[in-house]
Amino acid sequence: MEGSSINPWASETSLSVERLFAEFGIEPIDQVVDRLPEKPVFFRRGIVFGHRDYNQIADAIRLNHPFYVMTGFMPSGHPHLGHLMVMKEVVWHVMQGGTGSICIADREAHAVRDLSWDDCDRYAKEYLNCLFALGYTGKTYSQRKSRDLQDLCFEASTKVNFSELAAIYGFGPDTDLGHAISVTTQVADILYPQVAGKPAPTVVPVGLDQDPHIRLTRGIAHKMRMFTIQEHDGCISVRSKNAPESAMDSIAGMFPRVRRCSGHIDIYDASCGDVKTQIRNIEIAHGGYGFVTPSATFHRFMPGLQGGKMSSSVPDSIIGFMEDDITVKKKVMGALTGGRQTLALQKEFGGRPDECPVFLLNLFHMIDDDATLAALHEQCIRGELMCGQCKSDTASRVQEFLVKFREKMDETEHQVKECGWL
Numbered sequence: 001m002e003g004s005s006i007n008p009w010a011s012e013t014s015l016s017v018e019r020l021f022a023e024f025g026i027e028p029i030d031q032v033v034d035r036l037p038e039k040p041v042f043f044r045r046g047i048v049f050g051h052r053d054y055n056q057i058a059d060a061i062r063l064n065h066p067f068y069v070m071t072g073f074m075p076s077g078h079p080h081l082g083h084l085m086v087m088k089e090v091v092w093h094v095m096q097g098g099t100g101s102i103c104i105a106d107r108e109a110h111a112v113r114d115l116s117w118d119d120c121d122r123y124a125k126e127y128l129n130c131l132f133a134l135g136y137t138g139k140t141y142s143q144r145k146s147r148d149l150q151d152l153c154f155e156a157s158t159k160v161n162f163s164e165l166a167a168i169y170g171f172g173p174d175t176d177l178g179h180a181i182s183v184t185t186q187v188a189d190i191l192y193p194q195v196a197g198k199p200a201p202t203v204v205p206v207g208l209d210q211d212p213h214i215r216l217t218r219g220i221a222h223k224m225r226m227f228t229i230q231e232h233d234g235c236i237s238v239r240s241k242n243a244p245e246s247a248m249d250s251i252a253g254m255f256p257r258v259r260r261c262s263g264h265i266d267i268y269d270a271s272c273g274d275v276k277t278q279i280r281n282i283e284i285a286h287g288g289y290g291f292v293t294p295s296a297t298f299h300r301f302m303p304g305l306q307g308g309k310m311s312s313s314v315p316d317s318i319i320g321f322m323e324d325d326i327t328v329k330k331k332v333m334g335a336l337t338g339g340r341q342t343l344a345l346q347k348e349f350g351g352r353p354d355e356c357p358v359f360l361l362n363l364f365h366m367i368d369d370d371a372t373l374a375a376l377h378e379q380c381i382r383g384e385l386m387c388g389q390c391k392s393d394t395a396s397r398v399q400e401f402l403v404k405f406r407e408k409m410d411e412t413e414h415q416v417k418e419c420g421w422l
């Protein structure tokens with residue numbers, strides 16, 4: 001698979017943040033989070049660095065309007081600390097009033113990673129248990145078991161062709177259809193909350209590698225609309241793409257001042273927000289979807305303990321939720337750090353916390369208090385804290401965290417059963 005700049009199935013993506021902003025249209029998160037009533041750790045610490053269309057989510061949170069939060073997990077191995085951030089993001093958005101939807105991407109794991117269905121189910125339960133331990137409430141489903149999702153996937157498939165898949169993912173003549181179907185299944189995952197419920201903004205917290213899916217879904221959501229709506233000099237133009245004439249009649253009759261032309265209707269003296277809502281309702285009444293184009297946030301990946309990505313295929317790079325104290329200690333003590341070659345050099349020049357997997361483990365998950373984290377950072381760059389001590393402190397924090405987390409998992413295991421997964 002060639003030709004794509006971000007490949008969701010590669011183990012590494014190394015694109016500069018500037019290029020993402022300039023070329024891919026991902027926007028920096030800073031300004032938009034100022035509109036939130038409360039800033040969680042992942043926004044404060046730059047873990048989530050970019051977004052598409054998050055404004056509509058920030059507004060929904062602030063104004064207490066309905067919105068969805070959805071993401072998917074591919075059950076291709078045991079969940080580990082590398083999955084924790086996105087889980088926390090989902091749970092936080094649910095706490096802010098979002099309606100949650102969690103997809104277990106078993107079709108994708110089967111097609112792309114060749115996992116058996118039984119293994120998918122086994123891992124799926126572990127992911128869900130972690131989510132419940134963090135306080136998740138909301139819907140959970142499996143791609144292979146949801147017939148409605150598959151119907152939506154089929155509809156979405158009618159809006160994608162092979163050249164688009166080639167351009168976005170680098171698919172070629174040798175790519176199997178399972179890959180293509182996983183892609184349109186993910187599109188359906190993202191749009192599905194709006195079909196099961198009413199159309200509303202949807203945020204999809206993901207790592208950057210998933211952006212191709214986000215872009216494709218946003219395009220398809222737009223293509224599946226019956227109308228386009230444009231505001232220009234004093235009027236709002238509603239243009240039919242494939243709307244039945246009866247839907248156009250309803251629109252013409254709904255607003256006091258309209259000018260009906262062939263293929264579009266100009267509406268005067270109305271607010272754009274109102275028009276959008278009304279048009280969406282008309283679209284649904286005529287059998288359409290009325291999708292709100294979904295939003296996304298993008299987080300940095302926590303580096304693996306050996307540098308690189310945290311990945312199940314490199315056991316020493318990850319910390320699993322079930323790992324015992326001795327293994328945790330061994331892995332953290334053996335981690336790559338931002339330290340210098342000798343003690344003397346480190347005392348003189350200080351460590352490099354910003355590129356240190358151990359510091360980042362603390363930044364992502366192990367130290368909640370900002371002042372404590374800032375003090376650690378400071379001590380490190382001043383050459384006051386050596387790596388051995390820092391790793392040993394960090395290992396204790398991880399052990400303590402895991403003990404508590406597993407207690408929570410035990411307490412919430414019944415929820416996995418209750419949602420039909422055991």
Ligand code: TRP
Nearest residue numbers: 071072073074103105186189190
């Ligand atoms: N493709 C995602 C992964 O590799 C999993 C996934 C499936 C997903 N459906 C989704 C992610 C919907 C976000 C939204 O991990």
